[in-house]
Amino acid sequence: xxxxxxxxxxxxxxxxxxxxxxxxxxxxxxxxxxxxxxxxxxxxxxxxxxxxxxxxxxxxxxxxxxxxxxxxxxxxxxxxxxxxxxxxxxxxxxxxxxxxxxxxxxxxxxxxxxxxxxxxxxxxxxxxxxxxxxxxxxxxxxxxxxxxxxxxxxxxxxxxxxxxxxxxxxxxxxxxxxxxxxxxxxxxxxxxxxxxxxxxxxxxxxxxxxxxxxxxxxxxxxxxxxxxxxxxxxxxxxxxxxxxxxxxxxxxxxxxxxxxxxxxxxxxxxxxxxxxxxxxxxxxxxxxxxxxxxxxxxxxxxxxxxxxxxxxxxxxxxxxxxxxxxxxxxxxxxxxxxxxxxxxxxxxxxxxxxxxxxxx
Numbered sequence: 001x002x003x004x005x006x007x008x009x010x011x012x013x014x015x016x017x018x019x020x021x022x023x024x025x026x027x028x029x030x031x032x033x034x035x036x037x038x039x040x041x042x043x044x045x046x047x048x049x050x051x052x053x054x055x056x057x058x059x060x061x062x063x064x065x066x067x068x069x070x071x072x073x074x075x076x077x078x079x080x081x082x083x084x085x086x087x088x089x090x091x092x093x094x095x096x097x098x099x100x101x102x103x104x105x106x107x108x109x110x111x112x113x114x115x116x117x118x119x120x121x122x123x124x125x126x127x128x129x130x131x132x133x134x135x136x137x138x139x140x141x142x143x144x145x146x147x148x149x150x151x152x153x154x155x156x157x158x159x160x161x162x163x164x165x166x167x168x169x170x171x172x173x174x175x176x177x178x179x180x181x182x183x184x185x186x187x188x189x190x191x192x193x194x195x196x197x198x199x200x201x202x203x204x205x206x207x208x209x210x211x212x213x214x215x216x217x218x219x220x221x222x223x224x225x226x227x228x229x230x231x232x233x234x235x236x237x238x239x240x241x242x243x244x245x246x247x248x249x250x251x252x253x254x255x256x257x258x259x260x261x262x263x264x265x266x267x268x269x270x271x272x273x274x275x276x277x278x279x280x281x282x283x284x285x286x287x288x289x290x291x292x293x294x295x296x297x298x299x300x301x302x303x304x305x306x307x308x309x310x311x312x313x314x315x316x317x318x319x320x321x322x323x324x325x326x327x328x329x330x331x332x333x334x335x336x337x338x339x340x341x342x343x344x345x346x347x348x349x350x351x352x353x354x355x356x357x358x359x360x
Contacts, residue, residue: 003054006061007073014050017078021046028134032126041127045134050076052109052139056146057081059105064098092173096161099154103143110139150181150217151224174228181221189214239318242356243337243346244268249301251280255288256296269347271336272305281305282312282334282347312336316345327353 001008022042029038057074060083065071070086085098117132147155156177164173192207246269249258258270272281287304288296311330314323316339326335327350337345 003074004058004062006058006065006071008054008076009073010076013078014076018043018046018050020078021049025134029127029130032130037127041131045131048131048135049138049142052106052135052142053081055109056102056106056142057083059101059103060098061085063101067094067097069094069098092161092165092170096158096165099157099161103146103154106139106143106146110136110143113139148184149177150184150221151177152220153181153217156181156221171228174224178221178225178228181217181224185214185218185221188217239314239316239323239337239348240345242323242352243316243348244352246271246282246344246347248273248277248279248344249283250275251300251302251305253301254297255291255299255301255304258283258301259288259296269334269349270301271344271347272301279308279313279336279344281307282332282336284334284347284349286333286349286351306332308336313338314348315340323348323353 022039022045025042025045026038029041032038033041054074054076057076061071061074064083064085069090072084072086074083075081083102113132113136117129117136120132121129146153147158149159150156151160151174159180160173160177162173163176164170167173188210191210245265245267247261247265247267249261249270249272251272251274253261262268262270268284270283271279272283273279283301283305287306291299291304309330309332311326312332312335314326314335314337316337318326318337323335333350335348337348339345
């Protein structure tokens, strides 16, 4: 499914999110309606909220496209969504604008819903009025939450971009937002106790929900701090310096035979080739480890290999962000490195790349 030409993905977690939101929204309708109507209205409101989340992500996607970035997909999950787009050539200004576009759309939805609720007050069924007010309130809450200066929230990206733009130091911007993110996570974790007036009076759902959100923001912020050191190393990356030796093999050999050939040639990967020598797949120790040693003499290489896609093919002269972009766009853990004459130079794996970046 696509919207505005952008692939749209969702999974079972989105349905879980609708069910969870409906459970949360039921009490606000039960004050006015019987349980059956309240549940139906709550489910409807939960679906509308997911539509506003989609609108939020479209704000990111369309602004990214307008600023020249290739948008690869929008994914919706349990309680939110994510827009994936090409990061190569990013600037502080571009990242900040794209991050701000989502909350801006959500704030517009909140304002329009509130105005409609005010204009329709007393002239529409009560259930419509309650729903419009709820959309306005929830959209405002979501916008404010998303603007919190914590990664990976939009506010964290905006703060990171502002610091990056002022200091001309992207690494400093990320680490500043990581610190504010950790502080926000601690505040969210403590919020049930801060809001309880002398006793633990909040619902258990509130405690679980805030704990999960705090853990998510805290873990992401810590990871951002750790990964910020890689930023300075990106321009220095050279494919030839990272590549591991690979040897061509046919697809009809066994895993154990492939391991033997790699060992004899001191190679770190196998490139499965057709009879005419065209590379078809990459096999590294990651794939080999999935086969128990006792079964390797009876398991064919063909059964564990994944076909190479075009995004996995990278020139040996590639550097910096082009390497990272290829790894991201291919969505595979390894890249096939070739020279100008399309001959196999070797294989670059995400493990090798991460090892270098983490040493920063």
